[in-house]
Amino acid sequence: MEKTAVLDTHNHILTEVAWEVCNQVGGIYTVIRSKAPVMVKKWGDNYFLIGPYIAKEASTDFEESDLDHPVVNEALKVCRDNGLDIKSGHWLVSGRPQTLLFNHKAMFHELGNIKYYYWQHHAIDFKKHDPLMDEVLAFGYMVHIFLSELTRAALNHKLKPLAHFHEWMAGSAIPDLRRDQVPLQTVFTTHATLLGRYLAMNDPQFYDHLPFLDWNKEANHFNIEANVKLERACVHGAHVFTTVSEVTGKECFHLLGRNPDLILPNGLNIERFSVLHEVQNLHHEYKQQLEQFIMGHFFKSYSFDLNKTMYFFTSGRFEFSNKGYDLTLEALARLNHRLNKANSPLTVVMFFITKQPVHSINPEVLNARAMLDKINNNCDAIVDQIKNKLYRQAAASKGDHKLPNLNVMVDDYWRLRHRRTIQSWKSDELPPVVTHNLVDDANDQILNFLRKSNLVNKKEDNVKIVYHPDFISSTNPLFGMEYDDFVRACHLGIFPSYYEPWGYTPIECLARGVAAVTSDLSGFGDYLKNVPIADEAHGLYLVKRAERSFDEAAEDLTDLMWRFIQISGRDRIDMRNKSEDLSEAFDWKNLYSAYEKSYKMALKTLF
Known part of the structure; x- marks a missing residue:
């Protein structure tokens, strides 16, 4: 078999352009950030990232400095001399990639001309006011100018330039680069079609209807015609078009009018999650922290055996x-019925972690946690008092040991204080389902399902629900732990998405030694058919x-959860170690080859 030639990165210069460079917005941020160490290792000084200058993010994540690359510096000088505000430096993540941030808002005075020429040259009308689109067009205008100058300088230095664009928000320079016949080879990756996301949210038979949809009619229906036309222009203007999964590839064909040339699966920097086989110890440590929240939230109303309790969770955009929140809730209701019917001693606590508009943390929830902390302080004081008296009595004892x-070693003061604290904490009310006061409680889809199914944290329910409409971090007064630690404390992550072009959350669970549920409609789930050890x-x-x-x-998800809770503790420990092994299949060191293949494919179209 003929061996595939390795791309000679010394003779090329690669710029990777994304809206999420040094700007945490969505999943592409994880793609770019986690891939950076491998890209820097493969490309060295000939690799650069380009993103928008967002002052708040850049102030913490970006270190401004001069760069040493003669080609980039030559292009930067020309652009800066022409009034473009471009910051150069390093993104402060693993690999410290060379990064250029474009102050696109400084180009807003050019928006009239930018939109006019887009309409004249590409028949895309941006007449509807859209603040985000204004930023995208201004950014694309700067990227077009810079990459044109970079290409000119690269060719003068005998380097072949490549540019890789992620999503339509970063790819708006592609149509003009092709129109101007700039000899720059381009790769465009869509991580999810804009129209597909809208359609899937509004059509429960999206995949069945996909082959018969009129993209232009649907784009007009959702009032995103200009956005979709821009996305299509990026797709058809790129030399190589890629996407992240076969599932999304079918969507691209029907909605964007082009089959992807290659599939570029997303990976992780697994080394970042590595804990050198300490996965079970960390699970035990963080589970104890999580149990502090559980006791504060539930035990004021009633208690259950924490040694027979399992913690499930889901997280992501709402x-x-x-x-798959709808499917997860339905399966949880069915699981609760099965456990009740079987008189099971097990309890399942399910966390929904997702961002929603809120007024504040529910005062009852906050007070319950504070009261538990007071009980804990009382216990510490009582233990110290008993310890001192017991120690002295033991030292002074003669015959009776x-x-x-x-x-009798506890003072009346601490007896009374301890008793009063417990009495003021205990309540006959049910534990709240949601930890915050939602802005639109009456129309919240999760709460409405729970109300209709009467899954409201009753004592007799084996399945309990904690709906936390905010991020988890160490500054969170309810949990007091980082999100990563929260995940390690759980037993199962549940992500049965209906529409998910890739889906990072299951991989992140596996990398932390936590079992995960995915669906065959997610890009990640579809990719698993290529991984022999991807099993239960x-x-x-x-x-x-x-x-x-x-x-x-x-019913399938209910059966799955039912099987999981039957697994013995010893087998779950074994599964945690094997989960880490499975996550290795998604290390960027193994998946980078697909990116290199796309670059070699683009270079074949050169001249």
């Missing part, structure tokens, strides 16, 4: 159907949603 009555023994559970009804998929 897209009720796309993210029996353990004395410890109750390695912590990966797959819900089949393609060509199946909602009811069938819900």
Whole structure:
């Protein structure tokens, strides 16, 4: 078999352009950031990232400095002399990639001309006011000028230039680069079609209807015609068009009018998650922290055996159907019924972690946690008092070495204080389902499902719900732990998405030694058919949603969760270690080859 030639990066210069460079918006941020160490290792000084200058993000994540590359410096000088505000330096992430941030808002005075020429040259009308689109066009205008100058300088230095664009927000320079016949080879990656996301949220039979949709009619319906036309212009203007999964590839064909040339699966920098086989110890440590929240939230109303409790969670953007929240809730209701019917001693606490508009943390929830902290402080004081008295009595004892009555060693003050604190904490009310006061409580889809199904944290329910409409971080007064630590504390992550072009959350679970559920409609779930060890023994559970009804998929997910809770503690420890092994298959060191293939394909079209 002929060996594939390795791309000679010394003779090329690669710029990777994304709206999420040094700007945390969505999943592409994770792609670019986690891939950076491998890209820097492969390309060295000939690799650069380009993104928008967002002052708040740049102030913490970006270190401004001069760069040493003669080609880039030559292009920067010309652009800066012509009035473009471009910051150069390094993104402060692993690999410290060379980064250029464009102050696109300084170009807003050119928006009239930018939109006019886009309409004249590409028949795209941006007459509707859209603040985000204004930023995208101004950014694209700067990228077009810079890459034109970079190409000129690169060719003078005998380097072949390449540019890789991620998503339409970063790719708006592509149509003009092709129109001007700039000899720059381009790769464009769509991580999710804009129109597909809108359609999937509003059509429960999206995949069935996909082959018959009129993209222009649907774009007009959702009032995103200009956005979709820009995305199509990027797709058709790039030398090489790629996407992240076969699932999204089919969507691209029908909605964007071009089949992807290659699939570029997303990976992770697995080294960042590595804990050198300490995965079980960390799970135990963080589970104890999580149990502090559980006791504060539930035990004021009633208690259950924490040694027979399992913690499930889901997280991500609030897209009720796309993210599979609807399916997860239905399966949880069915699981609760099964556990009740079987008189099971097990309790499942399910966390929904997603951002929603809120007024504040629910004062009852906050007070319950504070009261538990007071009880903990009381216990510490009582233990210290008993310890001192017990120590002195043991030292002074003569003949009788029996353990004395410890109750008499506690002062009346601490007895009374301890009793009053517990009494003021205990309540006959049900534990709240949601931890915050939502802005639109009455129309919240998660809460409405729970109300209709009467899954409201009753004592007799085996399945309990904690809906946390905010991020988890160490400054969070309810949890007091980082999100990564929260994930390690859990037993199962549930992500049965209906529309998910890739889906990072299951991989991140596996990398932390936590079993995960995905669906065959997600890009990640579809890719698993290429991974021989992607099975339940390695912590990966797959819900089949393609060509199946909602009811069938819900029953499948219920069966899956039922199987998981039957696993013994010893087998779960083994699964945690095997989950880490499975995550290695998604290390960028293994997946970078697809990117290199796309670059070589683009270079074949050179001249």
